[in-house]
Amino acid sequence: MTMNTIQLTYLVTTKNKLPFLKSRLDKLTQNRGVDEEILVADGASTDGSREFLKKAFEAGEIDYFTSEPDFGESHALNKLFLIAKGNLITIITDDDAFYYPAIQASKGFLLEHPDIDIISTDGGSFHKTSSSLDEHPLQLIRTLDYRQKYEEWTKNKTPFSFCGLGVMLRRSSLPLLGLWDLSFRAADAEFSLRTTAGKAKIAWYTGYSFVNISNPQSVSFVFKDKIKVEIKRLDQFYFGNKKKLILKQKFRTLMAGFRSFIIGKTRLSKEVFESRWLNLAEVAEKWLEIKNGEKLPEFLWNKK
Secondary structure, X not given: OOHHHOOEEEEEEEOOOHHHHHHHHHHHHHHOOOOEEEEEEEOOOOOOHHHHHHHHHHOOOOXXXXXXXXXXXXXXXXXXXXXXXXXXXXXXOOOOEEOHHHXXXXXXXXXXXXXXXXXXXXXXXXXXXXXXXXXXXXXXXXXXXXXXXXXXXXXXXXXXXXOHHHOEEEHHHHHHHOOOOOOOOOHHHHHHHHHHOOOOOEEEEXXXXXXXXXXXXXXXXXXXHHHHHHHHHHHHHHHOOOOOOHHHHHHHHHHHHHXXXXXXXXXXXXXXXXXXXXXXXXXXXXXXXXXXXXXXXXXXXXXX
16 A cells, blocks of 8 residues: 555554453454555553564565554654644544444545644543443443534634544644643643644534543553643633633543442452453444434534
8 A cells, every 4th residue: 555545554552451442452453444554552451462463464464564662642642643644634542442433524624624723523521330231321421522612612712631542634734733642641631732722724523423432451550640730731721711621521531430440449350350341342233322322413514
């Protein structure tokens, strides 16, 4: 596949999450288009991920992989940004659920509107993982709906924070948007605020492209105390002494799902969570089907 035929690049970062990685890459390879590529950065895993990725590369299932020490997810993503060949770029995490029709819709929109630098979407996040997974998905997953904040932004350019799982950007717009900031663990919060405070032309898709699956191994859990400090830092930088609830709400959303993985002060074992994760992914995928079928999604952007 030559450079000018690749329309979309999927970036995947991972470290020591082989059971999740296998499942997510399987979903991704089943849904990739002929004009799309998959790049993977592994942070020197010791659980067999490197060997798995090597076989996937040799089989032509992925287009590139590296396995080496890095300074976290942002560093890994930045390395992949710099070698991506697609006109468009999006991120697929190794332990969350995605709805590929919504991703394809975003791709089609950006290809039809070359003046737009970046698009993002609505999504979902678990908030009742400690209860029975036999409950209806709409009872287990909260909606992350950013429409109101986006519409406020179009009117007065007030910066707002949104989940990075729904982002798709134009590769040629990277000099305007910038790379991920390694000094923040809450990298998507920093990136989204920086983007909405800047000069980028942003569109929004009201469909649901992702569900964040709370994971006791995730950056948001492991570095929750650092992220709390970062949220305050970002709040002060962008809003000063004005009372803004959006960042506090984002932090509460990040942390709410993790409470169900705590028993007293003891985290659930890796083995117990791994056995539970596939069921969570199935519930998330069902939720995405339901939510995207409730109403016809639409694209929001400044048409002037």
